[in-house]
Amino acid sequence: MSHLKLPPLPPYQKQQRKSYAGFVRSTSVQSTPSPTSNFATSFQLIVTAPTSSLTNTNTKMSNDQKIPVGFVTMDHQVAGHTFHVGTEEIGMLKSVDDGSVLKPAGSPMCAAREIKFYEQLLTTTDKDILPLRDFIAEYRGTQTLAVGSKAVNFIKLRDLTHGISEPCVIDIKMGRRTWDPLATEQKREAEENKYVGCKNTVGFCIPGLQTHHIASGTYKKFGKEYGKKLNQNTVKEALRLFLNADSGLCRQLIMQILTNLWAIQKWIRTQKVYQFYSSSILIIYDARKLRQILEAKVRTPTTPDGEIRSESPLNSLQNQLKPNRSSSNSLRGSGESLNTLEASGSPTVPKTVYRKIQRSHSSMNNYEQEMQKMKDNYTLMLDNLVGVYDSNKEWVHVKMIDFAHTFNNNEISDGQPTVDKNYLDGIEHLVEMFEELLKQCD
Ligand SMILES: Nc1ncnc2c1ncn2[C@@H]1O[C@H](COP(=O)(O)OP(=O)(O)OP(=O)(O)O)[C@@H](O)[C@H]1O
Numbered sequence: 316m317s318h319l320k321l322p323p324l325p326p327y328q329k330q331q332r333k334s335y336a337g338f339v340r341s342t343s344v345q346s347t348p349s350p351t352s353n354f355a356t357s358f359q360l361i362v363t364a365p366t367s368s369l370t371n372t373n374t375k376m377s378n379d380q381k382i383p384v385g386f387v388t389m390d391h392q393v394a395g396h397t398f399h400v401g402t403e404e405i406g407m408l409k410s411v412d413d414g415s416v417l418k419p420a421g422s423p424m425c426a427a428r429e430i431k432f433y434e435q436l437l438t439t440t441d442k443d444i445l446p447l448r449d450f451i452a453e454y455r456g457t458q459t460l461a462v463g464s465k466a467v468n469f470i471k472l473r474d475l476t477h478g479i480s481e482p483c484v485i486d487i488k489m490g491r492r493t494w495d496p497l498a499t500e501q502k503r504e505a506e507e508n509k510y511v512g513c514k515n516t517v518g519f520c521i522p523g524l525q526t527h528h529i530a531s532g533t534y535k536k537f538g539k540e541y542g543k544k545l546n547q548n549t550v551k552e553a554l555r556l557f558l559n560a561d562s563g564l565c566r567q568l569i570m571q572i573l574t575n576l577w578a579i580q581k582w583i584r585t586q587k588v589y590q591f592y593s594s595s596i597l598i599i600y601d602a603r604k605l606r607q608i609l610e611a612k613v614r615t616p617t618t619p620d621g622e623i624r625s626e627s628p629l630n631s632l633q634n635q636l637k638p639n640r641s642s643s644n645s646l647r648g649s650g651e652s653l654n655t656l657e658a659s660g661s662p663t664v665p666k667t668v669y670r671k672i673q674r675s676h677s678s679m680n681n682y683e684q685e686m687q688k689m690k691d692n693y694t695l696m697l698d699n700l701v702g703v704y705d706s707n708k709e710w711v712h713v714k715m716i717d718f719a720h721t722f723n724n725n726e727i728s729d730g731q732p733t734v735d736k737n738y739l740d741g742i743e744h745l746v747e748m749f750e751e752l753l754k755q756c757d
């Protein structure tokens with residue numbers, strides 16, 4: 316255990332924004348949320364529901380947790396402190412209008428530490444730290460809001476799911492060790508006994524993920540009970556589940572994720588300023604965009620070096636269609652329903668050719684799925700037509716989050732500062748897995 320050289324943390328000062336959203340009652344601030352805050356025990360598969368049926372219904376809270384006007388609970392939160400109806404538990408909020416999330420600042424020490432981390436990053440000129448600005452969600456200061464009868468200080472960040480139609484989200488907590496130098500014996504023991512199948516082998520764990528499962532059109536959410544059961548083999552299945560691999564590994568998606576991971580990995584290999592304990596990498600992508608790419612691939616399969624393959628069954632179908640300049644929907648004889656849209660030249664109108672739908676009692680399920688796919692594609696097409704879904708917008712985010720336990724090296728030891736080997740071990744394994752997935756893309 317390195318010799319601790321931790322100056323007493325300054326008394327916790329709330330940096331408050333001038334303006335308050337919602338309302339703030341003048342109340343006596345409770346000193347801290349209970350330090351042993353209970354977490355909602357999450358079942359393995361928390362939620363599964365048809366994607367099309369989802370709306371953010373997270374606005375119902377108990378009276379004593381009335382959510383401030385202008386905010387709702389974060390519907391795409393996959394891990395961390397969540398609101399728990401009827402308890403003191405306060406979780407992430409999402410602004411309804413400015414594309415921000417608010418993270419409750421937590422216990423005074425963690426809050427001061429995380430706010431100090433973000434504030435330092437805003438003003439630093441240290442070239443060794445500057446790359447970190449690109450790896451985190453934009454910090455938008457702090458804000459105090461009344462939640463029920465409490466005035467709570469929040470850290471305000473860019474909502475990385477904002478504008479993402481069908482957000483697939485995974486929280487990957489980095490490092491074998493997830494307790495910080497100030498952790499009590501009890502906390503260390505608790506942390507050491509969690510996610511052991513993953514942390515002790517690949518140096519990271521998955522406290523939560525959600526995916527819009529393209530093949531079945533359902534939304535699936537998995538919590539920490541799922542993550543705690545993963546090992547170095549099944550964690551790869553979890554990544555494939557997150558990536559909709561059963562619909563086809565998408566080279567474009569994996570390349571975008573890897574490009575960001577490589578940048579973080581390169582910086583972690585050399586930076587000697589921070590030790591990141593219990594910090595996560597959050598990966599988010601839009602399943603609606605992925606679906607569009609996969610459909611396009613089926614329509615125009617390409618060779619590994621990107622050349623459009625010569626005649627493929629679908630191409631021959633397309634060629635038979637010789638599409639005219641407008642959408643045409645022709646029903647023929649045996650119930651074949653073919654629909655093709657000639658790409659009108661507009662980047663937002665996809666050339667959509669629906670595969671022949673064979674209607675027979677033996678493939679009725681297939682038919683149902685095909686019909687669901689046609690409906691989804693129509694939605695996508697109409698979105699594109701009305702510009703709701705700008706196909707050029709950013710649809711993949713990879714960001715470092717959660718710095719409540721991030722220490723400056725000069726706080727920890729008086730020896731030579733070193734790289735964060737704990738975090739590095741995790742990201743080396745994570746990059747390796749995504750590089751392996753890239754090789755599996757056809
Ligand atoms: N900038 C963001 N945009 C969108 N979602 C976010 C953002 N930051 C955090 N989240 C969501 O909130 C969850 C928890 O975030 P974070 O880890 O910072 O909180 P926490 O309560 O400290 O978690 P833990 O208890 O695991 O340390 C993440 O898993 C993610 O789903």
Ligand SMILES: O=P(O)(O)O[C@@H]1[C@@H](O)[C@H](OP(=O)(O)O)[C@@H](OP(=O)(O)O)[C@@H](O)[C@H]1OP(=O)(O)O
Nearest residue numbers: 350351352353354394395425509522539593719
């Ligand atoms: O990573 P998990 O499994 O969500 O564990 C959390 C986590 O350890 C959290 O600590 P922090 O990283 O947010 O500081 C714990 O909060 P407290 O330390 O405030 O109690 C949670 O209790 C942990 O959840 P769980 O109790 O399910 O292990």
